[in-house]
Amino acid sequence: MTQLEKRMIYELRIYHSMPGRRRALLARFQNHTLRIWEKHGIRQAGFWTTLIGESNQRLTYMLAWDSMAEREERWGAFLADPEWIAISTETEKDGPLVQNISNTLLAPTAFSGREVSDEASDGTRTRSIQHAHSSPPSQLSNADRQYVTTVNSASVL
Numbered sequence: 001m002t003q004l005e006k007r008m009i010y011e012l013r014i015y016h017s018m019p020g021r022r023r024a025l026l027a028r029f030q031n032h033t034l035r036i037w038e039k040h041g042i043r044q045a046g047f048w049t050t051l052i053g054e055s056n057q058r059l060t061y062m063l064a065w066d067s068m069a070e071r072e073e074r075w076g077a078f079l080a081d082p083e084w085i086a087i088s089t090e091t092e093k094d095g096p097l098v099q100n101i102s103n104t105l106l107a108p109t110a111f112s113g114r115e116v117s118d119e120a121s122d123g124t125r126t127r128s129i130q131h132a133h134s135s136p137p138s139q140l141s142n143a144d145r146q147y148v149t150t151v152n153s154a155s156v157l
Contacts, residue, residue, distance in 0.1 A: 007107060010045060011063040011071065014102040018095065022049075022057050025097040029059070032087045040078045057099075068105075 017025045029047065037044065045062040065071040078084060091097065 007067075009065045009068065009071070010106045010108070011065065012102075012104045012106055013061055013063070015059040015061075016055065016099045016101070017057045017059065017097055018099050019057065021095070021097045022059065024091065025059055028087065028091045028097065029061075032091070033084075036078060036081055036084050036087070040074050040081070042074050042078060071105075 015025060026049075034044065043064045045064045047059065047061040050056050050058045050060070063071075065074075
């Protein structure tokens, strides 16, 4: 197993929707895709639309993977899932939603935040990003201390 296969990776995907189809693309993710991803163990790290930039027809999102092998296995299972194939076909009956897709696989640097997962006694799971700090808290400004406290206590369900 190579080093790339062993460490956490993130996948940055940018969908350029067809003109006038971004709303339908967002609805497909919200109403169908995320549920199917959950079934296959695909973890999303966040979704964004473009506020200011080249195009407001973009949808940007990130996925978190434990390894390249996990990505290949789970993404392949998702693409072959009969429910996904049916949803994809149904939601594109009036034409394609996506013009093109940009895809980049990213490896975190040594100074990146790291994802931490916890499971509570009731079975609920939380994920949070912990950030490394090079300065002791006593040397941080009040604003930086507040940021550190906020970021370290934030969690994503």
